[in-house]
Structure formats: C-alpha cells, structure tokens
Amino acid sequence: MGEIVIAAGASHAPGITGMREAADPEQSSRFYAGMERMRQAFAKARPDVIVEISNDHLFNFYLNNMPAICIGTGQKHTGPYEPWIGMDQRTLTGHPDLARDLLVAALDEGLPLSFSEELYFGHAELVPLHFLTPKMDIPVIPIMINDFVNPLPPLRAAYRLGQVIRQVVEGRPKGERVAVVGTGGLSHWVGVPEMGKVNSNFDQRFLDELEHAHASGILEYTQNEIDAAGNGAHEIRNWIGVMGAMPEARVEVLTYEAIVPWVTGCAGVVWEP
Amino acid sequence: MSRYELGKLMFEVTRFPRLEEEFERDSDGVLQRYDLTAEEKDALLNKDVRYMYDAGVHPLLLMMGSRVMGIDMREYLGVISGKSPQGLALPNEN
Numbered sequence: 001m002g003e004i005v006i007a008a009g010a011s012h013a014p015g016i017t018g019m020r021e022a023a024d025p026e027q028s029s030r031f032y033a034g035m036e037r038m039r040q041a042f043a044k045a046r047p048d049v050i051v052e053i054s055n056d057h058l059f060n061f062y063l064n065n066m067p068a069i070c071i072g073t074g075q076k077h078t079g080p081y082e083p084w085i086g087m088d089q090r091t092l093t094g095h096p097d098l099a100r101d102l103l104v105a106a107l108d109e110g111l112p113l114s115f116s117e118e119l120y121f122g123h124a125e126l127v128p129l130h131f132l133t134p135k136m137d138i139p140v141i142p143i144m145i146n147d148f149v150n151p152l153p154p155l156r157a158a159y160r161l162g163q164v165i166r167q168v169v170e171g172r173p174k175g176e177r178v179a180v181v182g183t184g185g186l187s188h189w190v191g192v193p194e195m196g197k198v199n200s201n202f203d204q205r206f207l208d209e210l211e212h213a214h215a216s217g218i219l220e221y222t223q224n225e226i227d228a229a230g231n232g233a234h235e236i237r238n239w240i241g242v243m244g245a246m247p248e249a250r251v252e253v254l255t256y257e258a259i260v261p262w263v264t265g266c267a268g269v270v271w272e273p
Numbered sequence: 274m275s276r277y278e279l280g281k282l283m284f285e286v287t288r289f290p291r292l293e294e295e296f297e298r299d300s301d302g303v304l305q306r307y308d309l310t311a312e313e314k315d316a317l318l319n320k321d322v323r324y325m326y327d328a329g330v331h332p333l334l335l336m337m338g339s340r341v342m343g344i345d346m347r348e349y350l351g352v353i354s355g356k357s358p359q360g361l362a363l364p365n366e367n
Contacts, residue, residue: 057333057337058284058287058331058333058334058337059287059288059337062280062281062284062334063277063280063281064281148331148333149331190332190333190336191331191332191333191334191335191336191349191353192332192353193350193353193354193355193356195350231332231333
C-alpha cells in the first residue's frame, strides 16, 4: 500500500526566485535556509511522486470555465509561462495513473473535481518545486484550487480534497511513496493598491494553529478574516489541502519572513508522519 | 462597461503570445473579434488600465495582461493606486 512520506506548505511568490536580491539579505537568507532544510527532508523521504496543490493565476482558466478544483491528469506539464521568475522553460512529467485514481475517488466521494490533460505551470507550481526537487525529475500531479475568482470553494472542500488524497494513496497497490505540497500564501495582495502590505498577525496565527494541530480553528476562518490578509491569502486553501491529508503528522514551521519586496508573508512548513 | 469581454481579451493576450503581436500589428482587426463598445475599444487601444480596473476586470488578470502589453507592474500599480510604490521587487520589463 502507498504512503504519504512527507508533506509541505511553501510560499510561491515570484520574487523568491525571480528577484532574489531585492529582499533584505538577512530575511531572504533565513527563508532560503528554511527551504534548504525542506529540500533535505524531501530528499530523505524519497518520494516517487509529488501531488502539488496550487492555484491557477488566470492563465489556464478564465471566467468562461472556472473550475473550483481541477486535477492535472496529463502526461506532462510545461512552464513557466512567466519569463521573469528566474527559470528556464522546462517540461515536467505527470502521473496520469495516480491522478486518475484521485479523480475517480473524489467524484465517488461527492467532490466533483474538474480535470485537464494540459495545465501550464507558473510561479505557483515551479517556485516551490525549484527548492524541493531541483532536478525537477519527480513526477508531479498538479491540483489547482480556485483561490482568486469569487465565489471560491469553501475551506472544507480543500480539507476534504486532502482526505481523499490520503485515502487513495493508502489504497494504491503499487505502493508509491507520495509527497503532498500546498503552495502559496501567506498574506499578500495582488493587483490592487495594497500590494506590498503583509499581515503578520494573520500569518503568525495561522502558523501557530497549524503547528498545534488546530485544524478546526483554521477551518472556521471567515471570508472577511482571510480578506483582511489580502486577496492572495485565500491561497491558504492549498495548505488546508495538505492539512486534510496529514491529520496526525508532526508539523514544523521551518521559516516565516514578512518580505515586503516580495509582497508576501513567506512561509515554509513540513509535515512528517 | 463589460468586464467580461475586456477581461477576455486580456486573458487571451496573456495566454496566446501571438495575439499580442497581432494586436500590435492590427489592433482594429483583433478588437473586432470581441463584443466591445467603441469606448472599450479605445480603452484597449490606449492601454487604459484605470478604465479596465474600474470596469471590474480581475486585478490579477489585469496586472498580468498589462505586463504583456508593455505596462510593467510598477507602472500598473502607480496607475491604479495613484501613487508610486516604494521598495517593491516588481519585475521591470525584461
């Protein structure tokens, strides 16, 4: 039977790889040190495949067809579609077989995911992968939650997604070692005048509740509470997916830095079974 | 004001690089293919970010689409906030 060997939450601000020098060097070096520890934890866990929960940034999907949650069942994924995040174009392998099992299980459980065989990767997918799997040679299954275009799926839908992931992985006869990663957050504003503001109170509270397993506390956050941390803070859904998959893991906050030039409260957290 | 149609063009210009090229070469030709009023077409021809922001085009999409159209994030933020952003690592044209 399969196993979730490690899980993580990692911010995906484009400045992390695209504008390294712009950040205060003490802050960024602490952040990068945290991400290096995360990479080491991943290397030690030896995952065969990464399930990556992120969110589209109005590149794959527009208002003509906006999935609440879309799973990438394709053979490959290319990116970045942004030329300015400090990475060359590359192609990553998918995992259609496991992706299909996840999709079918979710549909059976009353969580009707959309699917796509052609998802393009941007900073939201590639910035964390750059640290976790520098060679980008581990197959990735992207799952994109709508975190930007109202109305958003409720937090509990993301949590349920995580539970389905665990259920499917544990039932896999091939016994894959699976890593689950939630990307994005924490507090940030995008495309609006407040861009550049960070709400460290929100971020600290979120991380505190995460570390002490107060899943129920986080699941009760209201739209207004999250709005107060920015339109980008709704990306915590991606982290909540990880929470749903890892209800009994040991959680460790590796790094948190409020980095204004990267317009984001940047965090890195691991869950170890 | 049609935020859907304006947003649709911004989405397609970001998603399909050749469309931006075509738009620069033959703006009228491209604009005709969308259901836009004369005022909206002018806004796009003038790259009037403020107009589109006020029309309700999604801010993330608008910021990304403006970048494709040659308006970097720093300039975008300046226009929509009316002030110059300090200390932000907003990538410039590259």
